[in-house]
Amino acid sequence: MTESGDKKQLLHLVFGGELESLDDVQFRDLKGLDIVGIFPDYATALTAWKAKAQQTVDNAHMRYFIVHMHRLLDPQEKAGGH
Template sequence: MQKLHLVMGGRVADPQGLEFTDLEKLDLVGVFDSYAEAEEAWRGRAQRTVDDAEMKYVIVHLHRLLQPELPKA
């Protein structure tokens, strides 16, 4: 099974939450077939905005959305 990971980021209403304030300005970094590649891309983007508390980058496990019945391992 292929495990896909989406890396994206944008401005959030609350730095502790995941409510993005402007969906048209989301930064869609890319889709990666390994968590390691996704983490490397996430880390690179997140480090650029480390001083901006309202910017947040996340890794979305697309394979869990596409096939939720599969084990999380």
């Protein structure tokens, strides 16, 4: 049994950084990326994403993203849920 019981882990990465411009996703400083963490499901990742996005709301160039790691780890997986 996993930590979350019988529920399958659908890992999500939350990270962010300052963009060079608002028109593209090119980071100013890759070494300065903020790796918030890896979360076991989309809901938990979304909560972390919202918190970080709210903290940086005054910086228009700062963006946070949620990466669906489970889709990268298992590309054959059906796109059910998030």
